[in-house]
Amino acid sequence: MDHTARKLPVLLLFLVTALVLVYGVLYPNLAVVTTSFQRSGQWTLANYRDVLAQRVVLEAILTSIGLSVFTVALCAFVGVPLAFLFERYDFPGRRLFGALAALPLVLPPLVGTVAFIFLCGESGILARTVQHLLGLETSPWTLRGWPALLLFHTYTMYPFFYVLTGAGLRRVDASLAEAARSLGASRVAVARRVLLPQLTPALIAAALLTFMTSMASFSAPLLFGGNVRVLTLEIFTARQRGDMTIAVTETVILATISLAALVFFQRYEGTRKFVAAALKGATRRREPIKSGGVRVMATLSAIVFSVILVLPVATLILVSFAGDGSWTTQTIPSQYTLGNFRRLFSEPQSYEVFLNSLLMSAIAAVGALAWSFCVVTLLMRRVRSRVLGPGVRRILSLLILIPWALPGTVVAVSIAEAYGQPGSLLGSFVLVGTFWILPVIYFLRFMPLVVRALQASMEQLDPSLDEAARSLGARVWQRFARVTLPLVWPGAVAGTLLAFVIALGEYVASVLVFVPANRPISIAIASELRDFNLGAAAAYGVVLIGIIAISMIVAGKLERWRA
Amino acid sequence: MMLLSLNKIEKSFGSTRAVNDVSITVNQGEFFGLLGPSGCGKTTTLRMIAGLETPDAGSIEFEGRSITNLPAERRGFGMVFQNYALFPHLNVFENVAFGLRARHKSKAEMEQRVAGALELVQLPGYGKRRVDELSGGQQQRVAIARAIAIEPALLLFDEPLSNLDVSLREQTRGELRELVTRLGLTAVYVTHDQEEAFALCDRIAVMVGGKLMQTGQPRELYERPAEISVARFLGRNNFIKSMRLSSSNSSDGEFKTLEGDHTIKFEVNHDDLAPLNKPVVLAIRPEHVRLTAPDTSVTNSFKAQVRQVVFAGATSTVRVDANGLLLEALVLQPNGLQVGQECSVVLAPEHLRLLRNE
Numbered sequence: 001m002d003h004t005a006r007k008l009p010v011l012l013l014f015l016v017t018a019l020v021l022v023y024g025v026l027y028p029n030l031a032v033v034t035t036s037f038q039r040s041g042q043w044t045l046a047n048y049r050d051v052l053a054q055r056v057v058l059e060a061i062l063t064s065i066g067l068s069v070f071t072v073a074l075c076a077f078v079g080v081p082l083a084f085l086f087e088r089y090d091f092p093g094r095r096l097f098g099a100l101a102a103l104p105l106v107l108p109p110l111v112g113t114v115a116f117i118f119l120c121g122e123s124g125i126l127a128r129t130v131q132h133l134l135g136l137e138t139s140p141w142t143l144r145g146w147p148a149l150l151l152f153h154t155y156t157m158y159p160f161f162y163v164l165t166g167a168g169l170r171r172v173d174a175s176l177a178e179a180a181r182s183l184g185a186s187r188v189a190v191a192r193r194v195l196l197p198q199l200t201p202a203l204i205a206a207a208l209l210t211f212m213t214s215m216a217s218f219s220a221p222l223l224f225g226g227n228v229r230v231l232t233l234e235i236f237t238a239r240q241r242g243d244m245t246i247a248v249t250e251t252v253i254l255a256t257i258s259l260a261a262l263v264f265f266q267r268y269e270g271t272r273k274f275v276a277a278a279l280k281g282a283t284r285r286r287e288p289i290k291s292g293g294v295r296v297m298a299t300l301s302a303i304v305f306s307v308i309l310v311l312p313v314a315t316l317i318l319v320s321f322a323g324d325g326s327w328t329t330q331t332i333p334s335q336y337t338l339g340n341f342r343r344l345f346s347e348p349q350s351y352e353v354f355l356n357s358l359l360m361s362a363i364a365a366v367g368a369l370a371w372s373f374c375v376v377t378l379l380m381r382r383v384r385s386r387v388l389g390p391g392v393r394r395i396l397s398l399l400i401l402i403p404w405a406l407p408g409t410v411v412a413v414s415i416a417e418a419y420g421q422p423g424s425l426l427g428s429f430v431l432v433g434t435f436w437i438l439p440v441i442y443f444l445r446f447m448p449l450v451v452r453a454l455q456a457s458m459e460q461l462d463p464s465l466d467e468a469a470r471s472l473g474a475r476v477w478q479r480f481a482r483v484t485l486p487l488v489w490p491g492a493v494a495g496t497l498l499a500f501v502i503a504l505g506e507y508v509a510s511v512l513v514f515v516p517a518n519r520p521i522s523i524a525i526a527s528e529l530r531d532f533n534l535g536a537a538a539a540y541g542v543v544l545i546g547i548i549a550i551s552m553i554v555a556g557k558l559e560r561w562r563a
Numbered sequence: 564m565m566l567l568s569l570n571k572i573e574k575s576f577g578s579t580r581a582v583n584d585v586s587i588t589v590n591q592g593e594f595f596g597l598l599g600p601s602g603c604g605k606t607t608t609l610r611m612i613a614g615l616e617t618p619d620a621g622s623i624e625f626e627g628r629s630i631t632n633l634p635a636e637r638r639g640f641g642m643v644f645q646n647y648a649l650f651p652h653l654n655v656f657e658n659v660a661f662g663l664r665a666r667h668k669s670k671a672e673m674e675q676r677v678a679g680a681l682e683l684v685q686l687p688g689y690g691k692r693r694v695d696e697l698s699g700g701q702q703q704r705v706a707i708a709r710a711i712a713i714e715p716a717l718l719l720f721d722e723p724l725s726n727l728d729v730s731l732r733e734q735t736r737g738e739l740r741e742l743v744t745r746l747g748l749t750a751v752y753v754t755h756d757q758e759e760a761f762a763l764c765d766r767i768a769v770m771v772g773g774k775l776m777q778t779g780q781p782r783e784l785y786e787r788p789a790e791i792s793v794a795r796f797l798g799r800n801n802f803i804k805s806m807r808l809s810s811s812n813s814s815d816g817e818f819k820t821l822e823g824d825h826t827i828k829f830e831v832n833h834d835d836l837a838p839l840n841k842p843v844v845l846a847i848r849p850e851h852v853r854l855t856a857p858d859t860s861v862t863n864s865f866k867a868q869v870r871q872v873v874f875a876g877a878t879s880t881v882r883v884d885a886n887g888l889l890l891e892a893l894v895l896q897p898n899g900l901q902v903g904q905e906c907s908v909v910l911a912p913e914h915l916r917l918l919r920n921e
Contacts, residue, residue, distance in 0.1 A: 462646070462648065464644045464645075464646060464648035465648050465650060467613075467615050467635070467642075467644070467648065468642065468644055468648035468649075468650075468709075469636075469650075469661065469665075470614070470615065470634070470635040470636045471613055471614075471615070471635050471636075471638075471640060471641065471642040471710075471719075472636075472641075472661050472662030472665055472709065472710075472713060473636050473637070473639065473662050473665040473666055473713060474636055474661070474662075474665040475636055475665070478665055482661070482664075483650060486652045487651070487652055
């Protein structure tokens, strides 16, 4: 076989990868930027002048950033101590909390928001309980504004800090701390000068994730932000009003802030990376807590935190069984029925919503899986080709990262802007108003997850397996089908399932561009809530959580099976 | 009959030149070794033979045809990897049958050939086992069975025994050699272990720093290393830096050692190897250094003092100092040798080698 023939598959993969990135990432984002700098065909800064002249917009920008900064601080304040407690010590109840800790991460933001309203809202279970206990005339509090947003953000985003700090602590080589102690450092000095520097990368990564998620937060500001206006919400209302130019300009501002944060955190992270000097370290054993009082306290805290984690979901389940109009001034609903679920599965306009979301998410996830194989094959260092220098690989990785880093609002607006009308430069097609717009957006938003999962699986693959297959006479496709695929599919499918469940509950982007004939679950939940069909809204949420739980269990099984 | 030839092949990774101008020929039915310290380019050379790397320059011929750019999957060479590279998702049978499936063999033929291959490596009836249920030695034999099941035109080994413990390694070594001979196969075997290479191979190419230093039969390499680097790599040696003195008789060389100022008499075969009045290196193996009672009447015997006696079981190493020239001698029984004792050290001319300096 000559050289060109061997390069052909690589070229083909490159073409598929490039097409998706050009049409899905490069062109839409450039289109948005271009539009924001143009007015009636002329290049101008007028849009920015107009937008930034509005007090509301300036306030929204500052609010978004401020909210995110406070969110990061609060999540660190909650997540890091919990990680230390549950990762380094052993006591009854530790496993219970450990199993539940990441629960808020898999809760779709809209469902979480709804559950939070039912639990903590001014007419929620907690407020009513306090009101009845103290015999107050009105609700003791309202769930509005900054405190409400910060509370909800802390609940949903603290797991970033908990999970990453925990993982960081597990990686810390125990012999380093022992060496420091043997050199005469005190416990405090060891924590400050040995432990903390090693945890820094994990803390920065957690701060980044929290900041980005908070910047993109939409459901909570929409439903209980009160007069706290954030940027995502401004973009949404501008679009609803029909002020497309303003929406687009604000989108560029939001995207710029998000990407700037990404660059800032990653640059900082780069200076704080440590390569373990030791070849073989020892992981620290969990220290059992022996002192009786402390042990009781620790166990109690495990139980309390576990209950806090479960309460919103439990509330949602409770409300999903509430009879029509049975929950007005009572602490908890007075009548219980299966009616909400029965309606969900019997009325076509209800179950169609599930079918829509399942279909669109499946298309997006399977598409992401197939495409990830192309990308990851190209990104593997073993594929040597003149077209694919390290520079091209870096650009590919960057372009893949962009839709993940951008808030869902930005992705939706840019796709809607780029594929809103026909006849653009790239011979573009219309997506807006068709079935395909949501699957495309889901694909773009969540494919980075699949690429990452597949990349991790591929990197664990011993390169000599492929070489052994070559020496035994297996051609490219035989090797892919009989060696690579069987070994990477558990990891790849686990990643795909994750993308699938996140797409199932997607709301931020869906609300901007959904087609009435093809409503996803999240839109149905929001409209039931607007019509005060609380039971129905909760029932949708419960079924959604059920599907997510099953998918995550399957994904977990696959991950373990791989290991 | 020549089967495989590498002609002036070169390979670089980035700025490192891994293989530099290497030419090798391997004959039909030969067990050929590639020996050298780690990083010497022997594995890269093997991978180029296998087709897993393409040479930057030079050509590879097999049965008289150029295979330089032929992909690995079309060469039909069996390869045994250092980590065995068994497919973890397939059982033993499927691992051994992998190459046969790629060749679309019939089910009956496949079963018969897999059974035959497993029989040869003494693992009959292991087909249904998962590969992770096997011991290291068994996995290694499955890897060999997989490579011979395709009836390879050439069998390549990349340090296949390095993951086994010492006692198993020696046993497997013997079985491996017997198997290859019985099947009449030609093998290229990469190792950094000289003992292993000596025990297995008909001929060995010694590589150092990407270059081919010397090719020859094991005994020849050991007894007559041509280069200082080969001598240094193969067993222990005393290297004596010396200067050849001008002499009336050209074949009867006389050397002055730079350390100790001794005169060594040594018959030179090729004058060009030892130009007059230039520093050269003479080598003698520790087992050929004789220690005697003080007596300087014998040729090349110098007065020395015992510096250190290191007991190592069957033999002992004695380090002596002959007026500043430090020498090592291997003795079977260091009877009565004491540190500080005076003795004589004898360097028999027939055991001295004159080495090319690199």
